[in-house]
Amino acid sequence: MTTPFSTADEQDTAGDRPKADRPEADRHDVAVIGAGPAGLSAAMVLGRQQRRVALVDSGRARNAPAREMHMVLSRDGFPPSEYRALATAELDAYDHIDKISGTVTTITGSVGEFVLRLDDDREIQASRILLATGMTDHLIDLPGLAERWGRGVYHCAYCHGFESRGRTIGVVALRAADAVFARYLADRFSDDVALYRLDGVEIDAKMLALAQAGDVRIVDGHVTGIEGEEPTLRLLMADGTTHEREVIFHRPDARQSSPLGADLGCDIDPDWDSILVDAQHRTGVDGVYAAGDATQLRDLPNPVGFVATSAGQGQTAAIWIETELFTQNLG
Ligand SMILES: Cc1cc2nc3c(=O)[nH]c(=O)nc-3n(C[C@H](O)[C@H](O)[C@H](O)COP(=O)(O)OP(=O)(O)OC[C@H]3O[C@@H](n4cnc5c(N)ncnc54)[C@H](O)[C@@H]3O)c2cc1C
Structure with missing residues (x-):
């Protein structure tokens, strides 16, 4: 404050x-x-x-x-x-x-x-x-999110998209519309955008197809936390695997x-x-x-x-x- x-x-x-x-x-x-x-x-x-x-x-x-x-x-x-x-x-x-x-x-x-x-x-x-x-902005209770908010985890393609150009981007989706957001980031800034979901977030097949048509990779499973610092952030998955991303976008x-x-x-x-x-x-x-x-x-x-x-x-x-x-x- x-x-x-x-x-x-x-x-x-x-x-x-x-x-x-x-x-x-x-x-x-x-x-x-x-x-x-x-x-x-x-x-x-x-x-x-x-x-x-x-x-x-x-x-x-x-x-x-x-x-x-x-x-x-x-x-x-x-x-x-x-x-x-x-x-x-x-x-x-x-x-x-x-x-x-x-x-x-x-x-x-x-x-x-x-x-x-x-x-x-x-x-x-x-x-x-x-x-x-x-x-x-009401951040969900995802371990590692709050301390990286605005510092590795961003919400806005206008505010921080340009600085993310050419980087590996992970979009942590909270709602179906975030699939379109991921496609926008892939369209404007990066050839390597992956869409991740949180536990309980459903994205219907039509929205996933929309993202995939823009070369967004859909990642199975759900995210349980974030570690590391930009540009070596790690998304922790429920199956125990970790996915490295240079920058993460998430819209609370x-x-x-x-x-x-x-x-x-x-x-x-x-x-x-x-x-x-x-x-x-x-x-x-x-x-x-x-x-x-x-x-x-x-x-x-x-x-x-x-x-x-x-x-x-x-x-x-x-x-x-x-x-x-x-x-x-x-x-
Ligand atoms: C992580 C992050 C990064 C961003 N980066 C950018 C960027 O790069 N470029 C850009 O253009 N925008 C950016 N934004 C958006 C930008 O912060 C907002 O658009 C801007 O701050 C809005 O200004 P505002 O005056 O409307 O509200 P705020 O800046 O939110 O100010 C509102 C003020 O009202 C006060 N207030 C609220 N209720 C009361 C009350 N009851 N009594 C007294 N005071 C009260 C609050 O304390 C606060 O100080 C970013 C936002 C976030 C979250």
Whole structure:
């Protein structure tokens, strides 16, 4: 667990702000919950517009286990923790942003007068809410998996496929659709992709044939554990054999990191467990916006969760929040 903010450094910095927008001293214009790429980006936009922002974070960055991140312009291959630290430090330039360490446990009230309660009983009042709370990957209890997660065992062909090119790849399937994922990896990155199953995971003949048609090798039996380090990882099989692979891909189930979206009455996609938002990142609950991995645009078939897309969504959401806050004063 990482803690981006060392102290609860709430301050009243309303004095040098546009008078019409100045909230009462103990209130914030916007509470941004979650300081990953989505929340940090939103906070910067709103801080630059001199809105008083409460940025609350519980220090559980999704990609914290990863050694490096990719597809982030000017930071390709950068450690995610350093990226967060840099982005967090940049917010110090905007003294209307109160960075608060803690977990928001409940949100009551309604638009214009939300009340957030933290796990240590602190209270924050805010006019608007941005949920940037992310998703949590629920790893199965497979010996050796958790300690190699993001460090030899990867879940995403965009984030780590390129670094796996030309290597021997093992895909540890959790569901039938992982057969298609294995075929994708074989199509893009490697001539040696093998599909492994976990105990109890059934993949029907049609899906297996689809993988085989893309030169994916189907391995009989089931995996009981992982040993070794990248690039000499070993998959332990129930029959006592071991299979060496240079890199392993495995896609765990991901679920909302926080129940706040559901608690507030936001629509949640039943298949992906994502908060459904419109193009302005409104959830449908008045005054509640959402951005980042936790969300899915209503028109899209599935969520898209990356560092840069989350930062972009946070920025978009913040701009629409700012628009709403300003136009409400126009009369
Ligand atoms: C192993 C791994 C490797 C990855 N590699 C890449 C990569 O190379 N490139 C890439 O683009 N993407 C990568 N990703 C995806 C990337 O991590 C996410 O897309 C990105 O972090 C999403 O940003 P976010 O701001 O939506 O959520 P997060 O980064 O998950 O941040 C959400 C924050 O909200 C906080 N929070 C949650 N609930 C509460 C609450 N109730 N109160 C207060 N705070 C709360 C959490 O503590 C957390 O800090 C990777 C993911 C994993 C798991």
